[in-house]
Amino acid sequence: MTSENKGTAQLTAAMVLSGTLGIFVVESGASPFNVVFFRCLFGALALGAYVIARGWLRDHGFSPRTLGLAVAGGAFIVFNWVFLFKAYEATSISLATVIYHTQPFFLVLLGAVVLRERLTGAQLGWLAAAFAGLVLVSGVRPGDLGSLSGIGLALLAALFYAISTLITKRITGVRPHLVALVQVLAGIPLLLPLADFAAAGSLGAGWAWLAGLGIIHTGLMYVLMYAAYQKLPTAKIAVLAFTYPAVAMVADWAVYGHHIGLVQALGVPLIVLASLKVNMAKSPRAVASSTPAPAPAASSRR
Template sequence: MNVSAMVKLTISMAIFGSIGFFTINTGIPAVELVFVRCICATLFLSAMWYLTGGHKTEIWNKREVLQTLLCGVFLVLNWVFLFKAFEEMSISIAISIYNLAPIFVLILGTLFLREKMTVSGVLATVICFVGSIFIVGIESFQSIDLFLNSGFVWALLSAICYALTMFTSKTIRNLSPYATTFLQTIVGIVMLLPLCNFEVFVGLSTSNWLYILGTGIIHTGFVYYLFFDSIRNLSTIIVSVLVFVDPVVAILLDTIILDFRPTLLQTFGIVLIFAGIIFTVFKPNENPTNNVVNEENVS
């Protein structure tokens, strides 16, 4: 057991668990925040890629590069939708729905890779679906307006794009994590530049800028570095357990600092969602997409 790698992964997941708290304190919308995040990640990880000498031994493959660029589109949309969800709903609720991604990976594998959907997979999907209804609130599904304004759609789209990110990166083997992330964040810069309203950066406080740079440099650059530096030295089962530090920290911060108080039904919904996810992740013999879920589970 590599204790150093475990510590690095735990720290990276704990830091990422605070991204919701940072996001709502930046004072800028989701698109502009993700744009800054892509710039910071590109600069930070490119520097690490260069300093570690990885750029000298990089193996470039045209198919993998194109696949990575497509993966980058899903990754950037995943970030935008997640941050928009934070604008509309509690961090705890958004993160819980966002972590439905492993379930969607299982469904994608069934639809496109002809992987057999097992009884346990169907059960986990149903459990998570019911949990989602409880966590958002049954009343939010009583009218289209309430449903659209609940933030549920943004959170669900973020989970789907997260799953597509994991799914499309499944067969990338030769490109290093640094090269992969570099290409993905470059895609984000190109995608979001035309959509950015740079006027939102005018009049921001020093505190806003600290949160913005923290989201870009710490939550993206530093966290990705720790994550990539640790998972190669850990077993899949250890990674599976430690990635749950992320939502736990997010929910604790939301409860302690932002005074989020879930109702009984919302609490039950959170429990159902994570029960379904854990049930999916820890069924390696029945779930062929297990390795994808575990090894790519970082945002």
């Protein structure tokens, strides 16, 4: 198997795992704050074990500045998870996931506002196309407050993800696995006051789903993603990233019977195509930020 084929298999597997994340969240039966707290806890154990086994704690490359940036990025990434998981409750996994994939456009806009990067005519055009797709895929009327709140939460999650990406993009000389580890470790004290341990005590089988989120969706998934990024060209990374929302929509339909209506479905290709065009204009590291992950940047970003 060639290096690129191996990278394709690794990234496809990671994106398929990403697509099942919503199922684990819902089946755990825990509140979004509890889900994220225990995802951080179990994820830190999984990533920590991997990093120690590889001997990467020696010569880690962190300086006080880059460590502070990793912690700051972690704060935004963990609350991005909270908002996304709340969006699952208010709408559906399918709708929240599609809307969440407006992340690249927030990153472009933040780059223009914060970093004074110039917006090209093509970027503005794709932003307009994505907005049109968002209007279509929302499929709600102004009186449908539940769905509107879910859409707002998914957009807020995407914004927080983009901010985390922008922060972590400034970290250089540190392995992405180490940045991810610092970010989930930062989430533990941040969410500790917000976690409801009394409710967590009665989860029963929900603990297995929470452990899966940490070990599978935070440990294994990111190891696969970061290994794949080193082997693949930008265009292939951008294309394979959309395995995630596709699997999420199929899983939501298969398990919960949720599906996007005909009018909403018209908006999906607009968002996907526009996001793909924006992603392919970035470096492979920046493209990585369009996937769902805890460490937005070491490689660029997530």
